[in-house]
Amino acid sequence: MTSANPSYPAAGPLADLWSGEFAPRQPLALVVLPQVGFALAHHPPASPPGAPVTLTVPASEPGEAAGLLAEIERRCAPRWVWWSAPTTAAVPLAARVRLGACWDLAAVHRLLHGGRRDDPAAVWAAAAGLPAPPPPPRSTGIARVAQGQLGLWEGTGDGPATGPRRISAGVAADDDGGGADAGGAFGNGPLAADGQLDAGWLHRAATPGEALRRATSLAMLALHTQDRQQAALGSLPDRRARPGRITLAVLTARAESAAELLVRELERDGLPVDRAVAETLLGEIVGPPPHTGADELAARRRDAPVLAHLRGPVDLRNPAAVRAALRTVGIDVPDTRSGRLEPLRDAHPAVAALLTWRRTERIATTYGHRWLDTHVGPDGRLRGAWHASDGAAGRMTAQAGLHNLPADLRVAVVAEPGRVFVRADLGQIEPRVLAVVSADPALAEATRADDMYAPVAVQLGRDRPQAKIAVLAAMYGQTTGSAGEALRRMRRAYPTALAYLDDADAAGRAGRDLRTYGGRRIRLAPAPRPPRGLTDPAPPDEASPVAGGIPETARGRFARNAVIQGPAAELFKAWAVTVRAELPALDGEIVLCLHDELLLQVPAAHADAAADLLHRSLAATATYWAAGSGVRFVVEVSILRRWSDAVH
DNA sequence: TTCCCAACGTA
DNA sequence: CGTACGTTGGGAAT
Known part of the structure; x- marks a missing residue:
C-alpha cells in the first residue's frame, strides 16, 4: 500500500463510498488522469434512475492514486468500469495493485460488434445506436495514445494544449449543465450536437482541476455505456438461460474484460527464462553471439555446406533463387517448403543440406542472440506485447515469439529459485x-x-x-x-x-x-x-x-x-x-x-x-x-x- | 517507407 | 485434415 496519508479514507470524498451503500461487484466507473487524480461514478441502488453519483479524487502522485484505488478495491470490491485497460489500469498495474473485477468497454464493444476499432468515440456511438464516427486520424507514438484513448491527460496546468474549440453547433459546453441528449442525465459536456463523443474534450481542459471535473462526465458516460452494453448482451439468445441465471454473453463480457487485465500483467511480468541456458543452447546451434560485422559475415558461412552442392552463388534466403538452383541439379518443385522437399531428401545431397540449413537459420534469425537481447530483460523475463482477443475468433495473441517458441528452446524456460511451474493443458x-x-x-x-x-x-x-x-x-x-x-x-x-x-x-x-x-x-x-471526413486521407x-x-x-x-x-x-x-x-x-x-x-x-x-x-x-x-x-x-x-x- | 509473399514456428 | 497468429528476409510498389 503506497498511500501517503493513512487518515485519508476516514474522511474526504471517498468516505461516502464506504458508508454502507456500495454492494460488492456494483459497477464503479473510473477515469484516471495521471499526475492529477481520478474520477469515479456509480449508481447507488437507492438513488433514482439516471442519477449517478460522482466523485473526484485528487492525487498528484501515482503511488497515492494507486493506494487509494487499492483501498476502494479492498473495502468495496466493485466492478471497475473503464474505457480501456491499457490507459486506465496503468496506474494500479505499475504499483502492483490488483483489481479484481472489471468491465472493459473497449473489449466488450469488440465482443458485441466485431472489428478492430475500439476507441471511446466508436464504443459510445455503437452503444448509443449512433452511426460509427469518422476514425481518429492516424498518428504515431504518444500522440496516438492521447488521441484515441481517454484516461491520459497530459495538460500542464498552465493552459489548454490546444485552444478551446467549439464543435458542431457549439454544444460542447464546458459545464455539466445543458439540455437532454441521447444519453440522459450525465450532462452533454463530452457530447457533440449529433450525440457523438468528442474524444479530445478532456484534453482541452485548461487546468488540472477542470480536467478532473470533465473526467467525472466521462465516468458517468462510461457507466451509462456499460449499462447499454450489458442490456445488449443480455438480449442475445442463450440456450442455457434460466430465470435468475446470468446470460452467457454477459459472463463472457466479464471474462474478456478480466483477460484484458491479465494480459497487461503478462506484459508487465513476462516469462521466466534462464539466460545462461538459452545462450549455451544458442551457442551450440548457431555459434557465439555476433559482436562485430565480421561475425555477421562469418554467420553467412553457414551457407557454405549447402552452396557446395549447387552451382554458382545462390541466395539461400530467396526462395525463387533456391528453386531455380535446385532445378539445375535435377530437382523440380513448385515451391521449396520443407514439407515438399522432405520426401526428396535422398534425391540430391543439396536437399538434405538445405533442410538442415533452414532449421538452423530459423533459430539464428528469429530466436537467436538478437532476440534474446531484445526481449529478455536483466531480470530474466521474456516480455512481449499481448492482445487479449485478436483476430477473427478472438484468441489471445502475443509478440516476441511467446506463442511460437520452438520446442527446442523450451529447455531455457526455467522456474525461478524456490518456485515451480504448474502446467495445465x-x-x-x-x-x-x-x-x-x-x-x-x-x-x-x-x-x-x-x-x-x-x-x-x-x-x-x-x-x-x-x-x-x-x-x-x-x-x-x-x-x-x-x-x-x-x-x-x-x-x-x-x-x-x-x-x-x-x-x-x-x-x-x-x-x-x-x-x-x-x-x-x-x-x-x-x-x-465508414463516413469519410473531409481531411481524412484514407480510412483504415x-x-x-x-x-x-x-x-x-x-x-x-x-x-x-x-x-x-x-x-x-x-x-x-x-x-x-x-x-x-x-x-x-x-x-x-x-x-x-x-x-x-x-x-x-x-x-x-x-x-x-x-x-x-x-x-x-x-x-x-x-x-x-x-x-x-x-x-x-x-x-x-x-x-x-x-x-x-x-x-x- | 510500405506492403506482400514465402517460409516456418506455435496452438 | 484444416484454421488461426507472429516473425523473418527478400522484392516489388510507392
Missing part, C-alpha cells in the same frame, strides 16, 4: 467445444471419455486415427478426399453437430455475420465504408478479414473454424481469469497463456494447491459455460522445473 478442447455449442447429445456422450476419439471410433466403426481425422475434417472442412466414408458416418452419428458446422459454413459462403456461442460477433459481411481498412477476393469455399472453412476456435478461446479465457482471481492467495502468477495451455509459476510449497486450483477452476467454469450440455472437459496438470519437462 486442456485436452481435446475443440471437439468438446463442438459438443457444447452444437448441443449434440451423442457427441456430448462421447466427451465422458478421457479420450473422446475412442468412443467416436466405436460409433463410426473405424479405428481411432480415422475417427480423429473424420472429426477434424468435419470441424475444419476437408479439401482432399481422404476422409470420405468416415465423414459420411460422422454425419449419420452426429447429425446435430454436423448441421451446426454446415450452417456456419453456409453463413461464411453467403457473407452472413455469425455469433459465437459466447456472443462474439464474427464479421463475414463486407463492412460498410475495417473490411472483414474474409471479404473480397477470397473464394467461397475458403470463407466457408473460415466460418466453420471460427465457431469452434472462438468459443474455445472464450472458455479458455474464462478459465484463465478464474485461476488468476485465486492465485494471489498462493503467491503465484500466470506466466503464459497458449490457446489451450496455462503455465503458472508458484512457490514450490504451493504446487499441489495450484494444481488443485487449476482443476477446480475448470470445473467451476465449465459448470456455467457448458450448463445443461452434459459435456465434460478434461485438463492435464503437471508440476515442472522447466517447460520442456512437459509431457507432450
Whole structure:
C-alpha cells in the first residue's frame, strides 16, 4: 500500500463510498488522469434512475492514486468500469495493485460488434445506436495514445494544449449543465450536437482541476455505456438461460474484460527464462553471439555446406533463387517448403543440406542472440506485447515469439529459485467445444471419455486415427478426399453437430455475420465504408478479414473454424481469469497463456494447491459455460522445473 | 517507407 | 485434415 496519508479514507470524498451503500461487484466507473487524480461514478441502488453519483479524487502522485484505488478495491470490491485497460489500469498495474473485477468497454464493444476499432468515440456511438464516427486520424507514438484513448491527460496546468474549440453547433459546453441528449442525465459536456463523443474534450481542459471535473462526465458516460452494453448482451439468445441465471454473453463480457487485465500483467511480468541456458543452447546451434560485422559475415558461412552442392552463388534466403538452383541439379518443385522437399531428401545431397540449413537459420534469425537481447530483460523475463482477443475468433495473441517458441528452446524456460511451474493443458478442447455449442447429445456422450476419439471410433466403426481425422475434417472442412466414408458416418452419428458446422459454413459462403456461442460477433459481411471526413486521407481498412477476393469455399472453412476456435478461446479465457482471481492467495502468477495451455509459476510449497486450483477452476467454469450440455472437459496438470519437462 | 509473399514456428 | 497468429528476409510498389 503506497498511500501517503493513512487518515485519508476516514474522511474526504471517498468516505461516502464506504458508508454502507456500495454492494460488492456494483459497477464503479473510473477515469484516471495521471499526475492529477481520478474520477469515479456509480449508481447507488437507492438513488433514482439516471442519477449517478460522482466523485473526484485528487492525487498528484501515482503511488497515492494507486493506494487509494487499492483501498476502494479492498473495502468495496466493485466492478471497475473503464474505457480501456491499457490507459486506465496503468496506474494500479505499475504499483502492483490488483483489481479484481472489471468491465472493459473497449473489449466488450469488440465482443458485441466485431472489428478492430475500439476507441471511446466508436464504443459510445455503437452503444448509443449512433452511426460509427469518422476514425481518429492516424498518428504515431504518444500522440496516438492521447488521441484515441481517454484516461491520459497530459495538460500542464498552465493552459489548454490546444485552444478551446467549439464543435458542431457549439454544444460542447464546458459545464455539466445543458439540455437532454441521447444519453440522459450525465450532462452533454463530452457530447457533440449529433450525440457523438468528442474524444479530445478532456484534453482541452485548461487546468488540472477542470480536467478532473470533465473526467467525472466521462465516468458517468462510461457507466451509462456499460449499462447499454450489458442490456445488449443480455438480449442475445442463450440456450442455457434460466430465470435468475446470468446470460452467457454477459459472463463472457466479464471474462474478456478480466483477460484484458491479465494480459497487461503478462506484459508487465513476462516469462521466466534462464539466460545462461538459452545462450549455451544458442551457442551450440548457431555459434557465439555476433559482436562485430565480421561475425555477421562469418554467420553467412553457414551457407557454405549447402552452396557446395549447387552451382554458382545462390541466395539461400530467396526462395525463387533456391528453386531455380535446385532445378539445375535435377530437382523440380513448385515451391521449396520443407514439407515438399522432405520426401526428396535422398534425391540430391543439396536437399538434405538445405533442410538442415533452414532449421538452423530459423533459430539464428528469429530466436537467436538478437532476440534474446531484445526481449529478455536483466531480470530474466521474456516480455512481449499481448492482445487479449485478436483476430477473427478472438484468441489471445502475443509478440516476441511467446506463442511460437520452438520446442527446442523450451529447455531455457526455467522456474525461478524456490518456485515451480504448474502446467495445465486442456485436452481435446475443440471437439468438446463442438459438443457444447452444437448441443449434440451423442457427441456430448462421447466427451465422458478421457479420450473422446475412442468412443467416436466405436460409433463410426473405424479405428481411432480415422475417427480423429473424420472429426477434424468435419470441424475444419476437408479439401482432399481422404476422409470420405468416415465423414459420411460422422454425419449419420452426429447429425446435430454436423448441421451446426454446415450452417456456419453456409453463413461464411453467403457473407452472413455469425455469433459465437459466447456472443462474439464474427464479421463475414463486407463492412460498410465508414463516413469519410473531409481531411481524412484514407480510412483504415475495417473490411472483414474474409471479404473480397477470397473464394467461397475458403470463407466457408473460415466460418466453420471460427465457431469452434472462438468459443474455445472464450472458455479458455474464462478459465484463465478464474485461476488468476485465486492465485494471489498462493503467491503465484500466470506466466503464459497458449490457446489451450496455462503455465503458472508458484512457490514450490504451493504446487499441489495450484494444481488443485487449476482443476477446480475448470470445473467451476465449465459448470456455467457448458450448463445443461452434459459435456465434460478434461485438463492435464503437471508440476515442472522447466517447460520442456512437459509431457507432450 | 510500405506492403506482400514465402517460409516456418506455435496452438 | 484444416484454421488461426507472429516473425523473418527478400522484392516489388510507392
